[in-house]
Amino acid sequence: MSTPTTERAETGLLIIGASQAGVQLAVSLRGTGFDEHITLLGEEDHRPYQRPALSKEFLQDKVDKENLIFRSQEYWDEHDIELVKGARIERIEKNAPGGDADGSPDGSGVAIATDGTRYPFRRLALAVGARARRLQIEGAELDGVVYLRSADDALDLKARLGDVQDAVVVGGGFIGLEAACSLHGMGKNVAVMEYGPRLVGRAVGEDTSEYFLQAHRGRGIDIRLGARMKRFVEGTGERAGKVAGVELEDGTVVDAQLVLVGIGVVPNTELAEQMGLAVDNGIVVDRHAVASDGTTVAVGDVANMPNPLPGAPEGERIRLESVNNAIEHAKIAAYSLTGRQEEYAGIPWFWSNQADLKLQIAGLTLGYDSTVVRRDDAKGKFSVLYYREGQVIAADCVNAPLDFMAVRNALGKGQNIPAEAAADPAAPLKSLVVDRHVQEVSA
């Protein structure tokens, strides 16, 4: 029964997931003086690359694959970081407690790939990310029903577009709307099916949702809120086996030679579960990105961490899906692996580019109790500031980088932008910033 196996030389740190977080962890470790060999292993057959453009510039052929590559091969070679592509780890065996004086596990072990290759490591990092959530519906298996998470997904999608005149996007979140705008910009008829009552409901407030709804309808995208789909309809004749449309519960059918599903992601926690790590909507980690075994670090989209915002309620946890978090969280983990306990730095921020709308979000809206809308239609600028008990905690800014930067900087310095003053769209937010304690005294 046994198959011949290959045993690799032991690595100082095995990073599973050649993702934004995995790449940043390797890069940051070299900046913090970690001098052991690093293996950066990913399951895709590509050099480590950046995902954000897949739904935008890459899909529209405005950049090519080479532009998405994180680092040149020379960089990896010079920094003693070994890349392993196309390898999927299916099992981790941690070594039993051994040499340490107190008998605690030292974090070493071996990772076993699906092809039998064994990767022994002294320390392990999980940067395994998340995968696209699959839609359960009749017809979901038809050809032409696609997802968009990886470069291969994007390449497959691009290869199909020549035969597509009508596309349906399922899900009115960031990925769905970015892709919808890309497809619409390429001349396709695009309909968006959003189950919920508004767009991007998970990430922005109602005012911003409404702004995007009007803008995208205005450009000719058919957006259906509260959409109830019954099934994906199969084509006939030459199109047998291929999707031809989406049937709604009221019986109407929307034509589609392509259905792109963007309904969120599921964290890849299988390896952590197999290792016996605590898992709860992601891999549970402490403030320093360390998982429940005390030695494995987990970073990025897959990690469920204490809310890093200053002043967040004790015990509140969050899993952030963003480039910014992948970077900042990986830095924390790099410090942990070199024996330093550092706090999460900076204010979480997000961006989404949808046709001519450039959305930048600073902070987290969790727990807001009021908002201020700043709108200048002549200049095409729109911002919403979110407040909790009079303190600004976040902002959605559309084509308004000055507002975004002002809020992000104020949050980073623990300052406030009083709501009354912020309501005047002509007043630059930067000029309204006050120290938090001054605000409390004057209130």
Added chain:
Amino acid sequence: MPTIHYTDAAGSTIDINANVGDSVMETAVRNGVPGIVAECGGSLSCATCHVFVREDEVDQLPEMSEMEDEMLYGTTEDRRDNSRLSCQIKVTEGMDLHVTTPETQV
């Protein structure tokens, strides 16, 4: 081949041979030049690829867009007259550009 000279805040310089069409930011990041973060990968969203262009070379570059101009007001180290976001500077044939990176980007 076009060459970009990156000088850090402490004064040490790295010279990189660049590809035409890449941005000055991409050239730096791919080769591991410290001092340029570029969180957003060049989509003009983060202002963490701020550089100071050598004064006599500023006018040789195409003018900046309004969006870049606004983003530059949010950089961590205050902007100067020769500030640019390096993701917006495309490498051109025969380019020989000198930029200095700020002490901090975030």
